[in-house]
Amino acid sequence: MQEKIKVAVDAMGGDNAPVEPIKAAVEAVNENPDIKVVLVGKEDVIQNELKKYTYDPQNIEIAHASEVIETGEPPVNAIRRKKDSSIVVGMNMVKRGEADAIISSGSTGAVLVGGQLIVGRIRGIERPPLAPLIPTEKGVSLLIDCGANVDARSSHLVQFARMGSIYMENVVGIKNPRVGLVNIGAEEEKGNALVKETYPLLKECKDINFIGNVEARDIPAGVCDVIVCEAFVGNVILKLYEGTASALVHQIKKGMMSTLRSKIGALLVKPALKTTLKTFDATQYGGAPMLGLKGLVVKTHGSATSKEIKHAIFQCTQFSKERINEKIKEHILEETN
Amino acid sequence: MQEKIKVAVDAMGGDNAPVEPIKAAVEAVNENPDIKVVLVGKEDVIQNELKKYTYDPQNIEIAHASEVIETGEPPVNAIRRKKDSSIVVGMNMVKRGEADAIISSGSTGAVLVGGQLIVGRIRGIERPPLAPLIPTEKGVSLLIDCGANVDARSSHLVQFARMGSIYMENVVGIKNPRVGLVNIGAEEEKGNALVKETYPLLKECKDINFIGNVEARDIPAGVCDVIVCEAFVGNVILKLYEGTASALVHQIKKGMMSTLRSKIGALLVKPALKTTLKTFDATQYGGAPMLGLKGLVVKTHGSATSKEIKHAIFQCTQFSKERINEKIKEHILEETN
Numbered sequence: 001m002q003e004k005i006k007v008a009v010d011a012m013g014g015d016n017a018p019v020e021p022i023k024a025a026v027e028a029v030n031e032n033p034d035i036k037v038v039l040v041g042k043e044d045v046i047q048n049e050l051k052k053y054t055y056d057p058q059n060i061e062i063a064h065a066s067e068v069i070e071t072g073e074p075p076v077n078a079i080r081r082k083k084d085s086s087i088v089v090g091m092n093m094v095k096r097g098e099a100d101a102i103i104s105s106g107s108t109g110a111v112l113v114g115g116q117l118i119v120g121r122i123r124g125i126e127r128p129p130l131a132p133l134i135p136t137e138k139g140v141s142l143l144i145d146c147g148a149n150v151d152a153r154s155s156h157l158v159q160f161a162r163m164g165s166i167y168m169e170n171v172v173g174i175k176n177p178r179v180g181l182v183n184i185g186a187e188e189e190k191g192n193a194l195v196k197e198t199y200p201l202l203k204e205c206k207d208i209n210f211i212g213n214v215e216a217r218d219i220p221a222g223v224c225d226v227i228v229c230e231a232f233v234g235n236v237i238l239k240l241y242e243g244t245a246s247a248l249v250h251q252i253k254k255g256m257m258s259t260l261r262s263k264i265g266a267l268l269v270k271p272a273l274k275t276t277l278k279t280f281d282a283t284q285y286g287g288a289p290m291l292g293l294k295g296l297v298v299k300t301h302g303s304a305t306s307k308e309i310k311h312a313i314f315q316c317t318q319f320s321k322e323r324i325n326e327k328i329k330e331h332i333l334e335e336t337n
Numbered sequence: 338m339q340e341k342i343k344v345a346v347d348a349m350g351g352d353n354a355p356v357e358p359i360k361a362a363v364e365a366v367n368e369n370p371d372i373k374v375v376l377v378g379k380e381d382v383i384q385n386e387l388k389k390y391t392y393d394p395q396n397i398e399i400a401h402a403s404e405v406i407e408t409g410e411p412p413v414n415a416i417r418r419k420k421d422s423s424i425v426v427g428m429n430m431v432k433r434g435e436a437d438a439i440i441s442s443g444s445t446g447a448v449l450v451g452g453q454l455i456v457g458r459i460r461g462i463e464r465p466p467l468a469p470l471i472p473t474e475k476g477v478s479l480l481i482d483c484g485a486n487v488d489a490r491s492s493h494l495v496q497f498a499r500m501g502s503i504y505m506e507n508v509v510g511i512k513n514p515r516v517g518l519v520n521i522g523a524e525e526e527k528g529n530a531l532v533k534e535t536y537p538l539l540k541e542c543k544d545i546n547f548i549g550n551v552e553a554r555d556i557p558a559g560v561c562d563v564i565v566c567e568a569f570v571g572n573v574i575l576k577l578y579e580g581t582a583s584a585l586v587h588q589i590k591k592g593m594m595s596t597l598r599s600k601i602g603a604l605l606v607k608p609a610l611k612t613t614l615k616t617f618d619a620t621q622y623g624g625a626p627m628l629g630l631k632g633l634v635v636k637t638h639g640s641a642t643s644k645e646i647k648h649a650i651f652q653c654t655q656f657s658k659e660r661i662n663e664k665i666k667e668h669i670l671e672e673t674n
Contacts, residue, residue, distance in 0.1 A: 150529035192487035217576035220584035239554035247557035265605025272599035
């Protein structure tokens with residue numbers, strides 16, 4: 001029998017904890033027999049919640065953690081002091097090889113700091129980026145980095161491009177993924193100091209499919225598969241994407257309710273519209289992996305429901321099966337040789 | 338009789354020149370008797386086009402310019418060499434006080450460079466930002482800077498906040514406009530080196546209403562009136578805004594056409610939806626002013642139609658009437674004293 005992939009899930013993190021992470025764990029193991037989930041958090045709370053469900057108890061374990069890191073806490077302090085928090089306990093399991101991956105909807109800062117300090121970087125990786133999949137008209141693109149690595153250097157961006165390509169090819173299944181550098185114009189000479197320095201370096205990379213600069217305008221249309229940028233810009237892209245979509249949908253709904261005629265029309269278009277908007281729903285695609293660490297760390301939205309967390313669990317399975325970290329190590333070794 | 342406000346319009350710039358800029362000029366002078374438009378460009382082309390319309394010839398002049406700067410040309414070279422281009426001729430009119438403002442839908446780079454090199458900065462202004470109005474759920478916000486000033490310093494951002502406040506208060510009519518600094522989190526200690534340095538400086542400004550950091554997610558909801566950021570980030574915000582809205586509207590239309598039921602519904606919601614989407618249409622709000630110059634320079638979209646250019650002409654009138662540049666000078670003087 002093949003060994004199961006073991007995914008630790010922070011049962012205490014996020015707005016909907018413990019209900020949604022625990023529901024996700026049960027659904028994941030019930031749908032996929034290759035997965036074992038370790039729920040990390042307060043044992044009594046988790047056990048109580050688990051009573052609601054039917055599942056094979058061999059597939060869900062509990063790892064007790066008495067503390068919880070709150071969203072507002074300064075991340076470095078929280079990770080250092082709350083040794084028995086669900087995030088720290090879960091990350092230590094990944095570090096010791098007791099779990100293949102950890103998923104948390106808790107404090108983004110704590111997840112990023114914990115990933116670096118506890119799980120640790122792969123040798124040769126300068127900065128581990130946070131890389132969510134964002135929906136586009138053509139499918140999904142990987143936005144890398146939108147994590148905590150502000151004020152990045154060009155060498156970081158080159159590693160992001162490489163790691164992102166490996167992820168998109170092996171986890172998402174896009175052959176020869178197109179890599180674009182976010183810039184304020186399409187021409188090579190455009191941009192700030194960072195992108196001007198990064199462009200020629202990416203052009204030289206033989207192992208990626210660099211298509212040049214991409215403008216933010218073309219991202220939603222799916223102009224490339226791996227969107228390379230530094231974290232500040234990536235964060236702005238991710239959040240504006242969510243904000244614009246939600247404001248527009250809100251306005252459209254309001255518009256449809258404005259006249260009797262349009263109200264009747266709204267009833268008729270509703271089912272078709274729901275299907276459409278689903279494709280623009282980020283939660284379909286699971287969480288954001290933090291790449292370049294010795295184990296897999298996945299951040300799900302603070303507001304994640306069981307659907308998103310379950311998708312993230314499946315994503316971790318794919319990541320382990322495809323031996324992504326081994327592939328990243330090989331590429332980095334090549335680069336430094 | 339009060340003297341008319343004289344606006345130069347580049348009749349050769351943009352995808353729809355000369356038709357749309359000339360149409361805009363005629364509509365503007367016909368709607369507002371206080372305005373005189375100078376059409377800058379090839380005299381024969383302009384005269385030929387003007388034949389289509391009825392207007393008081395006292396209100397439209399032509400300033401001949403034999404050359405045109407193309408979008409692809411390197412801006413600095415183009416401005417230096419094409420002395421008889423519509424952009425250079427129009428800017429020289431502003432410089433010599435022969436026009437109060439110049440509007441162009443031509444090369445953004447050439448407009449920005451021309452503004453700096455020909456019209457020139459107000460004494461004390463370090464960088465003249467390009468500041469478009471973007472639609473939000475509550476009305477409009479000023480995005481400052483999304484021009485060519487990449488790699489900005491914190492002192493530039495402080496001036497952007499001040500100039501943006503003056504503009505929103507006097508041209509758009511928002512009392513005590515709320516100023517937000519684009520950041521990757523709401524807390525004061527968040528961000529990259531630039532915003533960390535800028536935050537305390539903005540907090541100290543007595544003459545603006547600084548509300549702190551704003552996240553990109555909250556921009557479409559209208560969280561603040563003046564959105565302060567450096568040009569690279571501003572450009573990403575502006576273009577992603579346009580790109581996301583157009584991709585989403587495209588998907589929604591496709592969704593509505595997917596079933597017979599939804600097609601009938603679509604017919605019923607169409608008029609209401611059109612009204613709604615109009616509020617999210619950037620062209621409603623005229624062009625983007627370049628602030629901090631000795632005269633007013635306004636950049637309209639390359640794809641601008643007469644509607645946008647006409648709005649930009651009215652914007653220039655308001656700018657002159659409200660003596661915005663005198664107000665900016667006073668503030669900068671106070672700052673340096």
